[in-house]
Amino acid sequence: MKPTIKIIAKQAGVSTATVSLVMNERPGVSAETRELVKTTITELNYHPKRSASQLARKQTGNIGFIIWEDHFSEIEMFYSQCFLGIELASRDSDYYILLTTVKLDFNTSTDLPRFLKYGDVDGVVLAGRVPHNLVNMLEKRKIPFVLLDYDIPGKLHNKVLIDNYSGGYTAVQKLAEKGRKNIAYIGGSADHPSIKERYRAYTTAIKDLKLNVDDTNLDLVYQTEPEITREIGTEGINALLAKNIPMDAVFCANDTLAIGVIQELKRQKYEVPQDIAVMGFDDIYAARFHTPPLTTIHVPKMDLGKEAYKLLVETINNPEQRPQTRVIGVDCICRETT
Amino acid sequence: MKPTIKIIAKQAGVSTATVSLVMNERPGVSAETRELVKTTITELNYHPKRSASQLARKQTGNIGFIIWEDHFSEIEMFYSQCFLGIELASRDSDYYILLTTVKLDFNTSTDLPRFLKYGDVDGVVLAGRVPHNLVNMLEKRKIPFVLLDYDIPGKLHNKVLIDNYSGGYTAVQKLAEKGRKNIAYIGGSADHPSIKERYRAYTTAIKDLKLNVDDTNLDLVYQTEPEITREIGTEGINALLAKNIPMDAVFCANDTLAIGVIQELKRQKYEVPQDIAVMGFDDIYAARFHTPPLTTIHVPKMDLGKEAYKLLVETINNPEQRPQTRVIGVDCICRETT
DNA sequence: CTGAAAGCGCTTACAG
DNA sequence: CTGAAAGCGCTTACAG
Numbered sequence: 001m002k003p004t005i006k007i008i009a010k011q012a013g014v015s016t017a018t019v020s021l022v023m024n025e026r027p028g029v030s031a032e033t034r035e036l037v038k039t040t041i042t043e044l045n046y047h048p049k050r051s052a053s054q055l056a057r058k059q060t061g062n063i064g065f066i067i068w069e070d071h072f073s074e075i076e077m078f079y080s081q082c083f084l085g086i087e088l089a090s091r092d093s094d095y096y097i098l099l100t101t102v103k104l105d106f107n108t109s110t111d112l113p114r115f116l117k118y119g120d121v122d123g124v125v126l127a128g129r130v131p132h133n134l135v136n137m138l139e140k141r142k143i144p145f146v147l148l149d150y151d152i153p154g155k156l157h158n159k160v161l162i163d164n165y166s167g168g169y170t171a172v173q174k175l176a177e178k179g180r181k182n183i184a185y186i187g188g189s190a191d192h193p194s195i196k197e198r199y200r201a202y203t204t205a206i207k208d209l210k211l212n213v214d215d216t217n218l219d220l221v222y223q224t225e226p227e228i229t230r231e232i233g234t235e236g237i238n239a240l241l242a243k244n245i246p247m248d249a250v251f252c253a254n255d256t257l258a259i260g261v262i263q264e265l266k267r268q269k270y271e272v273p274q275d276i277a278v279m280g281f282d283d284i285y286a287a288r289f290h291t292p293p294l295t296t297i298h299v300p301k302m303d304l305g306k307e308a309y310k311l312l313v314e315t316i317n318n319p320e321q322r323p324q325t326r327v328i329g330v331d332c333i334c335r336e337t338t
Numbered sequence: 339m340k341p342t343i344k345i346i347a348k349q350a351g352v353s354t355a356t357v358s359l360v361m362n363e364r365p366g367v368s369a370e371t372r373e374l375v376k377t378t379i380t381e382l383n384y385h386p387k388r389s390a391s392q393l394a395r396k397q398t399g400n401i402g403f404i405i406w407e408d409h410f411s412e413i414e415m416f417y418s419q420c421f422l423g424i425e426l427a428s429r430d431s432d433y434y435i436l437l438t439t440v441k442l443d444f445n446t447s448t449d450l451p452r453f454l455k456y457g458d459v460d461g462v463v464l465a466g467r468v469p470h471n472l473v474n475m476l477e478k479r480k481i482p483f484v485l486l487d488y489d490i491p492g493k494l495h496n497k498v499l500i501d502n503y504s505g506g507y508t509a510v511q512k513l514a515e516k517g518r519k520n521i522a523y524i525g526g527s528a529d530h531p532s533i534k535e536r537y538r539a540y541t542t543a544i545k546d547l548k549l550n551v552d553d554t555n556l557d558l559v560y561q562t563e564p565e566i567t568r569e570i571g572t573e574g575i576n577a578l579l580a581k582n583i584p585m586d587a588v589f590c591a592n593d594t595l596a597i598g599v600i601q602e603l604k605r606q607k608y609e610v611p612q613d614i615a616v617m618g619f620d621d622i623y624a625a626r627f628h629t630p631p632l633t634t635i636h637v638p639k640m641d642l643g644k645e646a647y648k649l650l651v652e653t654i655n656n657p658e659q660r661p662q663t664r665v666i667g668v669d670c671i672c673r674e675t676t
Numbered sequence: 677c678t679g680a681a682a683g684c685g686c687t688t689a690c691a692g
Numbered sequence: 693c694t695g696a697a698a699g700c701g702c703t704t705a706c707a708g
Contacts (some may be wrong), residue, residue, distance in 0.1 A: 002457065005685065006685080017697095030694070050398070050456070050686095055390050055702085120386075229627070353679045358703055359703095372677080390701035394683075394701080
């Protein structure tokens with residue numbers, strides 16, 4: 001039989017109220033009693049029962065993690081890493097993380113995650129692109145939440161973002177430092193705010209550093225709408241090559257694109273980086289193990305998760321706090337494609 | 339204020355006991371009362387509070403999902419898919435899934451997942467390779483568990499496995515049907531039981547189908563110990579090529595190896611599949627989007643998860659049930675590398 | 677078939 | 693600083 005708070009109280013010769021107070025590190029207990037209770041707790045290897053304390057406290061002790069189905073199951077492990085960061089951070093606290101996926105075209109009344117429907121979480125983090133009606137619903141119901149690597153323009157929310165702008169700027173700068181003069185950009189699905197920022201950084205850096213030849217700076221740009229894949233990279237580099245404009249480097253909005261670009265370049269017998277240097281963004285697992293290893297902007301995914309967790313817990317404990325934006329820095333990892 | 343069982347009871351003019359009985363679909367309530375209670379429940383949109391019912395029931399309502407850190411964060415999304423299968427299956431029930439990672443060299447007393455330490459789960463599924471001392475501990479503490487795609491020889495446990503043997507056999511058979519006569523095998527880390535089975539199927543099929551030229555059938559085999567990567571595939575195909583033995587196909591123990599093999603083959607100007615056909619195993623995401631798309635043995639990862647979930651729940655509800663082994667079938671998906 | 681009541685194991689005012 | 697007691701919202705024997 002596992003010990004209960006009563007057993008501890010009797011064993012230590014105090015009341016259960018006192019035991020509760022010391023467990024929760026609250027004032028109102030003398031140093032000696034506190035000490036006494038603590039030792040009997042460890043002696044009997046006592047752990048308070050979650051359901052009991054939650055019931056009394058009117059909390060759930062859970063945090064939800066919601067991610068778009070496709071992002072979790074198909075794309076590179078970007079958001080899985082974020083999740084891991086959260087899970088790691090949660091180990092020091094008392095929260096458990098409940099991971100679930102949603103579809104993008106999701107119906108607030110029928111597709112609602114169980115833990116939201118039944119009120120089984122104290123807050124939630126939304127990773128990556130998520131349905132806007134979900135966000136609206138959380139707002140309306142006043143459930144604390146934070147957006148991770150996503151942003152809804154014109155709305156004030158808790159969010160933790162990647163420093164996409166400085167990452168993009170650094171990318172171009174690094175390429176310039178290596179002597180590249182004509183730097184292309186290949187992007188995609190610019191409806192994701194991260195991608196948009198990377199593109200904005202690119203155009204600014206090109207201008208600032210007086211790179212490229214045309215004056216609009218847009219001749220060496222390729223962008224499309226659909227979800228980003230390697231194939232889009234292939235498509236993009238071919239479109240750019242067909243223009244027959246000088247080009248000695250390409251900055252891709254993410255690593256997946258970059259890998260597609262390199263594959264195609266190799267197929268067409270271009271040497272990377274001798275003929276054309278390639279720079280990615282994200283530093284996904286595949287980037288490190290690609291041949292040749294990809295130079296890219298490293299995004300600390302675990303840190304994104306940790307920060308989101310911290311921000312969420314702060315918000316739960318202090319509901320009146322104004323929505324905050326936290327930005328996670330990035331840096332360039334030079335490998336062999338530049 | 340969210341409705342409680344009391345409100346429902348008052349509203350329906352019955353006792354809370356009756357409400358509880360109908361919620362839990364238990365006998366002892368007349369059809370009319372049952373109907374009455376049900377409608378008031380939906381009318382007031384009542385959901386019982388988890389912590390309260392758990393406290394009363396002495397259950398946690400949670401299931402743990404434990405996976406080796408490296409498997410979750412670095413390798414292809416194989417086990418993430420299994421997790422998703424479990425999560426999906428859990429949506430019809432009342433369990434929440436708690437995902438956590440462990441290291442392989444893990445200390446039962448210091449590294450124990452929180453939910454195990456504090457008794458916050460009713461059972462756990464262990465995905466892929468896990469520390470044996472963890473398994474022993476679960477056994478000792480009589481915590482229900484099931485192994486997913488893992489097996490500890492000589493022990494009787496609940497487990498759900500891939501039909502690796504018939505998958506491996508099918509792989510060779512398909513290759514033979516396409517007219518291949520000299521089929522190589524590239525494997526790795528044969529301490530994982532799945533890999534071992536695939537290899538066993540290979541050797542048997544080669545013999546049965548009277549393939550290959552040597553009589554031991556082992557000339558075209560390459561295996562190594564370390565964790566499987568693309569590089570091992572590259573290494574393996576080079577070692578095989580160096581032998582200068584006729585070879586018109588290679589069956590790889592998994593897709594990652596196969597992709598490494600194809601890359602190297604392409605680099606050396608071999609045509610795939612004309613010169614050498616390549617067959618993988620697992621059907622990971624990358625297999626489908628590889629150029630050329632990889633022929634492979636499709637493993638229904640979600641189904642693995644679902645079955646593990648079902649088996650675990652059965653075991654929780656019926657602790658005396660004998661340990662069971664469930665095998666999930668596989669089939670060959672012919673794409674362009676054979 | 678139905679209800680009153682005890683109990684699950686905590687937390688939190690409230691007295692003292 | 694400490695304890696007695698009520699309460700959190702369910703479930704489950706037990707009477708009737």
